[in-house]
Amino acid sequence: MPRQRKFFAGGNWKMNGNKKGIDDIIHFLNADCVDPNVEVVVAPPAVYLEYVRQKLNPQIGVAGQNCYKVASGAFTGDISADMIKDVSCNWVILGHSERRNVFGESDKLIGEKVKYALSVGLNVLPCIGEKLEEREAGKTEEVVFRQMQAIIDNISPNEWNRVVIAYEPVWAIGTGKNATPEQAQEVHKGLRNWLSKKVSSEVAEKVRILYGGSVTAANCNDLAAKPDIDGFLVGGASLKKDFITIVKSGSK
Numbered sequence: 001m002p003r004q005r006k007f008f009a010g011g012n013w014k015m016n017g018n019k020k021g022i023d024d025i026i027h028f029l030n031a032d033c034v035d036p037n038v039e040v041v042v043a044p045p046a047v048y049l050e051y052v053r054q055k056l057n058p059q060i061g062v063a064g065q066n067c068y069k070v071a072s073g074a075f076t077g078d079i080s081a082d083m084i085k086d087v088s089c090n091w092v093i094l095g096h097s098e099r100r101n102v103f104g105e106s107d108k109l110i111g112e113k114v115k116y117a118l119s120v121g122l123n124v125l126p127c128i129g130e131k132l133e134e135r136e137a138g139k140t141e142e143v144v145f146r147q148m149q150a151i152i153d154n155i156s157p158n159e160w161n162r163v164v165i166a167y168e169p170v171w172a173i174g175t176g177k178n179a180t181p182e183q184a185q186e187v188h189k190g191l192r193n194w195l196s197k198k199v200s201s202e203v204a205e206k207v208r209i210l211y212g213g214s215v216t217a218a219n220c221n222d223l224a225a226k227p228d229i230d231g232f233l234v235g236g237a238s239l240k241k242d243f244i245t246i247v248k249s250g251s252k
């Protein structure tokens with residue numbers, strides 16, 4: 001069956017890499033990750049955004065991993081959506097679980113960041129996901145719907161075509177323990193139903209929902225086969241050639 005939505009493969013490099021390592025990644029991305037059926041976007045650390053943008057095939061997108069909620073000012077250590085745009089990058093990841101849980105970002109702040117990044121014209125990749133204790137307490141939907149509410153409140157109807165959602169259960173990130181295809185499908189379907197009620201059936205049908213959390217070359221095909229999994233946000237495996245297999249899983 002053809003896919004309803006264009007497959008999306010995101011590589012979140014997190015705080016990894018140096019110029020030499022990045023050159024190696026760019027080499028295999030340009031050689032093997034350009035696929036008409038798959039939208040590929042990589043997110044290098046902020047200091048390398050421009051370097052990567054200049055060397056990467058223009059068909060591959062480049063994302064910031066985070067940005068603040070205003071254009072400029074006294075916010076030492078941060079970058080703005082305007083700066084990401086200024087170095088010709090079109091995407092930004094917002095509300096990643098490491099921003100939420102290591103750096104203490106709130107739903108409210110993430111919502112404000114989504115609003116601002118969209119207002120300057122970036123495409124945004126807001127992330128949501130429950131912790132292990134929340135899943136075990138049966139609170140997965142309660143948590144992801146709460147996180148999503150703070151996001152959807154900040155998206156205008158005409159901006160939804162610049163939004164791709166990433167569901168990343170915290171317990172699956174960097175642990176080697178991925179959600180099973182069935183677990184991920186269940187949450188993605190629940191999110192789509194919820195979006196249909198809270199936003200519109202059109203948005204629910206069109207918006208891509210990515211899965212993230214220990215995606216590898218070994219498990220990507222089974223995950224990609226699920227109808228509501230429209231792609232991946234990949235951490236560790238996006239630094240390796242395994243990413244090629246992951247990209248291609250969307251082209252089957």
Ligand SMILES: O=C(CO)COP(=O)(O)O
Nearest residue numbers: 012173174213214235236
């Ligand atoms: O956080 C992630 C992507 O944003 C997932 O990380 P891993 O693929 O390393 O588990």
